[in-house]
Amino acid sequence: MIYFDNGATTFPKPRSVIGKTMDALRYFGANPGRGGHRMAMKASEMLYEAREKTARFFSLSDPSGVVFTLNCTTALNIVIKGLVKSGDHIIISSLEHNAVLRPVEKLKKIGVSYSIAKVCDNDDDTLAVFRDCVRENTRLAVFTCASNVFGTRLPFGRIAALCHQYGIKTCVDAAQGAGLIPFDLSDSSVDYLCVAGHKGLYGPMGTGALLVNCDTLPDSLVEGGTGSNSADYSQPDFLPDRFESGTANFAGIVGLGEGIDFVNRMGTKYILEKEIKEAQRIYDSFSQMKNVILYTDFPTSSRFTPVISFNIRGRNCEEVAELLSERYNIAVRSGLHCAPLAHKSMGTLDIGTVRAVPSAFTTKNDINSLIYAVNNL
Amino acid sequence: MDNLIRLSSVTQAMRARDILKASGINSRVSRIPAQKGRGSCSYGLKIDNRLPEAVEILRRNGIKVSGRALGGSI
Numbered sequence: 001m002i003y004f005d006n007g008a009t010t011f012p013k014p015r016s017v018i019g020k021t022m023d024a025l026r027y028f029g030a031n032p033g034r035g036g037h038r039m040a041m042k043a044s045e046m047l048y049e050a051r052e053k054t055a056r057f058f059s060l061s062d063p064s065g066v067v068f069t070l071n072c073t074t075a076l077n078i079v080i081k082g083l084v085k086s087g088d089h090i091i092i093s094s095l096e097h098n099a100v101l102r103p104v105e106k107l108k109k110i111g112v113s114y115s116i117a118k119v120c121d122n123d124d125d126t127l128a129v130f131r132d133c134v135r136e137n138t139r140l141a142v143f144t145c146a147s148n149v150f151g152t153r154l155p156f157g158r159i160a161a162l163c164h165q166y167g168i169k170t171c172v173d174a175a176q177g178a179g180l181i182p183f184d185l186s187d188s189s190v191d192y193l194c195v196a197g198h199k200g201l202y203g204p205m206g207t208g209a210l211l212v213n214c215d216t217l218p219d220s221l222v223e224g225g226t227g228s229n230s231a232d233y234s235q236p237d238f239l240p241d242r243f244e245s246g247t248a249n250f251a252g253i254v255g256l257g258e259g260i261d262f263v264n265r266m267g268t269k270y271i272l273e274k275e276i277k278e279a280q281r282i283y284d285s286f287s288q289m290k291n292v293i294l295y296t297d298f299p300t301s302s303r304f305t306p307v308i309s310f311n312i313r314g315r316n317c318e319e320v321a322e323l324l325s326e327r328y329n330i331a332v333r334s335g336l337h338c339a340p341l342a343h344k345s346m347g348t349l350d351i352g353t354v355r356a357v358p359s360a361f362t363t364k365n366d367i368n369s370l371i372y373a374v375n376n377l
Numbered sequence: 378m379d380n381l382i383r384l385s386s387v388t389q390a391m392r393a394r395d396i397l398k399a400s401g402i403n404s405r406v407s408r409i410p411a412q413k414g415r416g417s418c419s420y421g422l423k424i425d426n427r428l429p430e431a432v433e434i435l436r437r438n439g440i441k442v443s444g445r446a447l448g449g450s451i
Binding site: 032033036044045048063226227228229238 | 387389391392407408419439441
């Protein structure tokens, strides 16, 4: 299998991640943060180590602010549903995934409104659009750092700073950017950073995190046992317990910590530049094929993350993905990529696209194979 | 007998341990006996000495100490 579906989840995972995850299951399988026996305490230490690594990676000073979740979607839901109330207004961008769009759409039922800020080719214009969306009752702005469909990067730091000028809380969806784009929460107006553990951080699926970078805590989405304050009928009001009810995905989280080590060893800058070069090679080759439709400008690391979305004239994107899989054993993603807003912006809502995303493990031969296959479809 | 510092969670206990270690105070994370009349699960630190200093360091670092005891149960 030649794998280009890394936008959905990276594959393969580093051997070190597999090894650490297996070790967690094999040797340290007690429930962390519950018992006091040796194995439980060792598990708690391992989970805390992963929490510390995650905090350091994003320059969050207090590891307690790292809340482990099942995925980025859960982290986004905690912030969106936990912060706003009836009468509030939310701003989202025109490139949002359904992980943002569907929660805000659902909140309309309780009297929350939202505006969609169109992402422009020019960052200053994007900022101006966000500014125009601000209302007196705007409570929260949620925006991606990079589109999962087209790779377009948003000036998320500038948008966050702008929102803070108006007293608006900011939440960044870093599902596609974590591991590629540097985040420094110690010097940022980003209040809540939501990340997927299983994409650019190379952890197992079923891992994600919410990084809380302010004193305002959303209401809890799920209540239950936390291993703390057990005599209290109310959910703890402190981090991370407020949002970590129930048994954690211990092995997955330990694997995520190892994935972060892997990214640190390679360096986010190196990974981004490597993958951008690969995306550029694909883009260059595809742009010479008359039957291939590309949708963005030439991808540079300052404006894009490494994502190539394309179509082949006269063919349905699903058919293209199937042919690549069946004839060439190449994995790509087709359709709307759970991001109808992004496709609407690009005019591809009715047809979808084929998406190819490289990873740290993508080789020159993989790129050659994809180019050859698309050229021969 | 160990001196005890009760903290809100195992995460806070581990963070507190690391903060104290940076100040040259060794401690270990442990389950802490239940408070009298409040059968609550809790974790904390067991520490050999320098308890008042340790508590002060934790407070300065924003760690909420929910109980402490010299040489025994809280």
